[in-house]
Amino acid sequence: MRNLFRSRIFWIAFIGCVVGLLLPLKVSGYILGLLTVAYYFGVFSMAWDLLFGFAGEVNFGPTFLIGLGAYTAGILNGYGVPVYPCIAAGAVMAVIGGVVLALPALRLRGPYFGLTTLVAVLIMMNLIVVFAGFTGGEIGLTVPDVLSVDTDTNYYIALIFMIISGAILYALSRSPVGLILQASGQDPIEAGALGFNVTKHKMTAFVISAFFSGLAGALLVFYMGTASVGTLVSISVGVQVIIAAVLGGRRTIIGAAIGSIFLIAAGEALRPFGELSTFIVSAVALVVILFVPSGLLGILTRRGEHA
Numbered sequence: 611m612r613n614l615f616r617s618r619i620f621w622i623a624f625i626g627c628v629v630g631l632l633l634p635l636k637v638s639g640y641i642l643g644l645l646t647v648a649y650y651f652g653v654f655s656m657a658w659d660l661l662f663g664f665a666g667e668v669n670f671g672p673t674f675l676i677g678l679g680a681y682t683a684g685i686l687n688g689y690g691v692p693v694y695p696c697i698a699a700g701a702v703m704a705v706i707g708g709v710v711l712a713l714p715a716l717r718l719r720g721p722y723f724g725l726t727t728l729v730a731v732l733i734m735m736n737l738i739v740v741f742a743g744f745t746g747g748e749i750g751l752t753v754p755d756v757l758s759v760d761t762d763t764n765y766y767i768a769l770i771f772m773i774i775s776g777a778i779l780y781a782l783s784r785s786p787v788g789l790i791l792q793a794s795g796q797d798p799i800e801a802g803a804l805g806f807n808v809t810k811h812k813m814t815a816f817v818i819s820a821f822f823s824g825l826a827g828a829l830l831v832f833y834m835g836t837a838s839v840g841t842l843v844s845i846s847v848g849v850q851v852i853i854a855a856v857l858g859g860r861r862t863i864i865g866a867a868i869g870s871i872f873l874i875a876a877g878e879a880l881r882p883f884g885e886l887s888t889f890i891v892s893a894v895a896l897v898v899i900l901f902v903p904s905g906l907l908g909i910l911t912r913r914g915e916h917a
Contacts, residue, residue, distance in 0.1 A: 618910075618911040619862070619864060619907065619911060622864070622907070622910055622911065623776070623864050626868075627769075627773055630645075630769050630773075631766075631769070633645070633765075634762045634765060634766075639761040642761050642762065642764075642765040643761065643764075643765075644874060644875070644878055645765065645768075645769075645871070645874075645875075646764050646765050646768040646769075646833060647768075647830070647833075647834075647874060648870055648871045648873075648874040648875065649768035649769055649771070649772040649867075649870075649871075650768055650771075650772070650826050650829060650830040650833070651850070651851065651854065651870040651873075651874065652772050652776075652854075652866065652867035652868075652870040652871060653771065653772050653775045653776075653822055653823075653825075653826040653867075654672060654676060654823055654826055654827075654851045654854075654870070655851050655852075655854040655855040655858065655866035655867065655869060655870045656775060656776055656779050656822070656855070656863050656864075656866040656867055657672075657675075657775075657779065657818070657819040657820075657821075657822040657823045657826070658672045658819065658823075658851055658852060658855050658866065659779075659855040659858075659860065659861065659862070659863055659865075659866040660779055660782070660783065660791075660815055660818060660819050660863065661815050661816060661819040662852075662855065662860070663783075663795075663855070663860045663861035663862070663863075664783055664788055664791040664792045664795055664815065664861060665791045665794060665795045665811070665812045665815040665816070666794065666795020666796065666798075667716070667723055667724075667795070667812060667815075667816070668721075668723065668724040669723075669724065669727045669816075669819070670724040670725070670727050670728040670731075670848065670852075671727035671728045671729075671730050671731035671848060672727075672823060672848050672851045672852065673731055673734075673842060673843045673844065673845070673847050673848040673851070674707065674711065674727060674730040674731045674734055674843075675704045675707065675708055675819070675820045675823035675824055675827070676704075676823050676824070676826070676827035676842055676843070676847075676851075677731075677734050677738075677827065677837075677842055677843035678700070678703050678704045678707045678734075678824055678827070679700035679701055679703065679704040679823065679824025679825060679826070679827030679828040679831075680700065680827035680828055680830060680831040680837045680842050680843075681700075681738070681745060681751065681831075681837055681842075682696075682699055682700040682703040682704075682824075682828070683696040683697055683699060683700035683753075683827075683828035683831055683832065684696075684751045684753045684831045684836075684837045685744055685745070685751065686699055687753050687754055687755055687832075688751070688752075688753070688754060692755075693755050693756075693757065693832055696828065696832075697825065697828040697829060697832065699828075700824050700825065700827060700828030700831075701821055701824045701825040701828060702824075703824060704820045704821065704823055704824020704825070704827070705817055705820045705821050705824065707820065707824075708816050708817055708819070708820025708821075708824075709813075709816075709817060709820075711726070711727065711730055711816075712812075712813055712816040712817075713813075714726070715727065716809055716812055716813060716816070717809075728845070731843065731845060731848060732845075734843055735839050735843055735844070738839055738843065739839075745837075746837070746838070748838075748839060749838070750836050750837060750838030750839075750840075750841075751831075751836060751837045751838070752835065752836050753831055753832060753834075753835050753836060753837065755832065756832055756833065756835050757829070757832045757833055764833055767829070767833075768829070768833070771826070771829060772867060775822050775825075775826070776863060776864055776867055779818075779822065779863045780863045780864060782818065783861075783863050787811065787814065790806050790811050791811055791812070791814075791815050792861070793806065794806065794808040794811055794812060827842060830842070850873060851870075853869070853873065853895055853899075854866060854869035854870040854872075854873050855869060856869070856899055856905065857869035857872065857873070857895045857898055857899060857905055857906060858870070858872070858905045858906050858907055859904050859905025859906060859907035859908055860903075860905065862904075862905065862907050864907060865905050865906060865907030865908075868905075868906050868907055868910075869905065869906060872906060873891065873895070876890075876891045876894070877891050
């Protein structure tokens with residue numbers, strides 16, 4: 611506990627949480643709406659960082675798990691199922707889909723795991739269009755219910771969810787399981803020789819990542835009131851999740867949330883520049899990724915400290 615209070619990362623996270631809790635007193639509802647989405651994307655990126663940063667598996671299709679959670683929750687709600695059972699069902703379906711995908715994919719080596727996850731996203735996008743009667747197709751799925759109509763309530767739900775998710779994922783990354791995952795990701799052969807079940811631990815990481823991704827996707831769909839390929843499942847959304855995690859700092863968990871908030875906030879601040887805003891944000895992200903391996907969190911801590 612003493613080491614925790616001496617950690618710069620802990621105090622950055624603590625101050626960030628305090629500021630986040632006080633923001634509704636100072637900023638407009640529009641800004642709170644942007645941050646609400648950013649917090650859910652922060653959970654997406656933290657869940658992705660657990661799998662990539664520690665287990666060493668590059669999931670090019672994080673939106674497959676996000677989409678499973680979101681569409682399962684949205685479709686069930688359309689049939690009259692209450693919001694919270696829908697959210698739970700979305701998380702469970704993401705875990706089931708994650709296991710079905712990971713069982714064969716984890717047997718592959720090199721880039722093939724990542725390609726398998728990418729193909730899964732493309733298949734899901736096609737299925738959404740084919741079964742438009744259930745999913746809304748390219749137009750999108752309208753969700754009858756929402757978490758709340760109050761901006762502040764929606765904001766606090768997203769913030770508290772991100773804080774709890776981040777605390778759990780951070781604690782897991784610092785636990786013996788996290789150390790085994792890190793060893794498995796860096797040298798799976800040596801980790802196996804030491805007696806660790808590499809596949810089992812990577813499967814565990816995939817399941818945990820799937821759970822938080824699906825849960826966040828289900829919550830987000832009830833905040834937005836709709837689900838569509840362009841907002842939740844497309845490859846470009848997955849790329850944003852990945853960039854945020856790497857930009858914030860690989861193998862940090864908390865840095866992934868910072869990266870997500872930075873990307874969405876910077877994109878909005880530079881909106882007056884039109885199409886040039888995407889180029890500016892992408893250029894900044896590229897510079898940080900290339901020249902500051904520890905990411906934005908490394909800049910904030912002024913050293914390459916990892917979570």
